[in-house]
Amino acid sequence: MSAVSTIHAATTSDAQPDLPEGTLDRVRRYRLERVRHMLRASGCPAIVLYDPVNIRYATDTSNMQIWSGRNPTRHVMVFAHGPVIGFEFHNCEHVWRGLPIEAEIRGATCWNYFNAGPHAAEKAREWAREIADLLRQHAPSDPRVAVDRLDPEGAYALREQGVEVLEGSGIMEQARSIKSADELLLIRASIDVCERGIRRMHDALEPGMTEQELWAHLHYENIRLGGEWIETRLLASGARTNPWMQECSGKPMRRGEIIAFDTDLVGPFGYCADISRTWTVGHVPPTDEQRRLYAAAYDQLHTNMALVRPGMSFREFADRSWAMPGPYVKNRYSCLAHGIGMVDEYPNIAYGVDFDHSGYDGHFESGMTLCIESYIGAEGGDEGVKLEQQVLLTDAGCQPLSTFEFETAWL
Template identity: 50%
Template sequence: MLLRDRISDQGSTLFKDERKQAYLNPAGADRPLISPVPLQTLDSVRRYRLDRLRLQMKEWDCSALLLYDPVNIRYAFDSSNMAIWTMHNPSRYALVVADGPAIMFEFEGSEHINDGLPDIDEIRTSKFLFFTSGNLVEHRMTDWADEIADVMKSHGRNTRLAVDRLEPAPASELLKRGLELLDGQELAERARSIKSLQEIELMRWTIRVCEAGMARMYEVSEPGRTEREIWTELHFENARSGGEWLETKLLTAGPRTNPWYQECSDYVIKHGEMISFDTDMIGPYGYCADLSRSWTCGHVAMSDKQSELYSAALDQIEHNLSIIRPGMTFVDFNEKSWRIPEKYLPYRYTLAVHGTGMADEWPGILLHPDFDQNFTGVIEENMVLNVESLIAEAGSESIKLETQVLVTSRGAERLDSFPWEEI
């Protein structure tokens, strides 16, 4: 039975919101959402992303790019293998040569997971990891560095190598071989910041899955539920529909919403308390749906204080949405952005806007009290930005709202459409 048909333990029928019900998975509770995106679109995205990296490498006069971050590897090759585990166990890596091959160094025994990926020219076995090398790590690290240097010597036009993530010892080995190391994370994130139309198609699908999960969360936001129970609904919809992981567990209720950044717990939510959350969802195709909403437990009318806070948060979202234009500098955005009232200042969220792609990414533009005038950059067409708000004051709950937008020649086009609450 759906929540809208239940009777709460307070004895009143929970609020039925047809606008949100429309986002539920039409396949029903027992079926995942199946992506309608054709393979041709995915192949186009793969070519575009690798070309973006190589274009950035040429602008930096960089011969090759060594990637360990699994998000960057996914961007370059659409190759994913134990992404969470390899975030803290650097056991697979990619080497992209600007004018040469694209090589995937795969975790031993799983080379086959790259079958069918069109932009990988060669698959080799990864060379070293302390976890499996132990006292043999120095010898294996030497072989690893020799192999990287050999590829550079054979295919590179210079000795400049960009690396996104590397520990001191292997970095030192590369320097010993005459390589000049550059910041590969900056290179990758600048490349990732401009999306193709086909990337947006993939991102729209991830957002569709996320909103189906949010609708499930809405349906179970009833008194007596714990924060974890509600958060789980999003995780469930993402996992069964081909998604990856949730970057955070930011769902809290009532007094636990303030201060922000507490993770969901076994707190039992009471009738009328505000439930606030941030999805931070890495979904199908590896793209991020980073959406925030707040609503009352039991979907009852907000109190006067809840309404005041919610109105302020929505004002911030709508104002900052309205000013976004391609060609606007970060400084110009900051000067024109919404000004947070003084009473909310101590409880503010640090970000006004940030980039989003396969995760939260550059640029992260801070809220005006924290903005540094030396932070330079330009909002460009085909960036995807998230517009943020967190509003709270002493002793109140927090309202968290966030929307994901595409920067077009006309301004900001929202990619999500899950309804705001009626105040």
């Protein structure tokens, strides 16, 4: 069956944001063409997608995103010069209704152990035969297929069918890295919802409440306004802000402590708003040490935002980025900057000290959306400051997308 019709995004202020007519349809066409463009550029005839975010990008279908991320029970096959074929979870063909995408919908053959148990290998061979048959039908001269995620049993089964398996996650990361003007409307809508949640946290913050109670305000606004999920639980206070990457807890927050967070929020239309801010509990004036930490983080963030330009290599950006004082180097954040779209995306820019070991080179391009990162906390220090700004990279440099204010009175 095919799923071909038009969806209208009529909303109110208390539901998903309004969009200009036709925005979603244009976004869907753009994204699918980006996937096909990257397939053609890679010389690959087709790709099989299991990652729910990649499926959403290519088809705008969503079905139990978190659950299906753990349980590979639905997948999509996209041909560079051919059809889109959706393999849907049990009795869920209806999730394709209302989408302006020409697609053949089939039931998915599930061969993960949860679904297939001791018959997993047998089911994987059944799945592989179907993929191989489609390749012979739509790309008869090229028995290769890219896959974004694939357990070993599936790779073995495809090889038995004479199909060469190619790495597909890079194809999708590159496809997703350049945003259309219509995508930016969706990203801004998600950021708006996220910043309403941040405002709610800001206004609700008071001594004695737990970290989890404060974090719940962000979830509330996101779900209320049509958002989807939050990828992490990165909110911490006091001594739990140093080192960073401690998930929120039932710890009561004390007046004057630092409280810092990283939203990682997947909002309306499936786009991520990734913003970090730092306050004091009770919004009281900071101590001198808190001011020093904040000033360093603010300086790092804005120095690096002013530096990045289209055409600059990742290595050059790393080498020329803000020089971090020695006491803060050990606890530095995992990257200087990263791409952002539906979730964290290519590229991921390593610090200069990490580049030879864990970095990779490439070039910034106009149309990328990025998150510029900072974490400042001394090794063995009492607290730390986390700041992050989401930006659009234009020919003129970084244009902020997130607008929630910084604590400039602390500087």
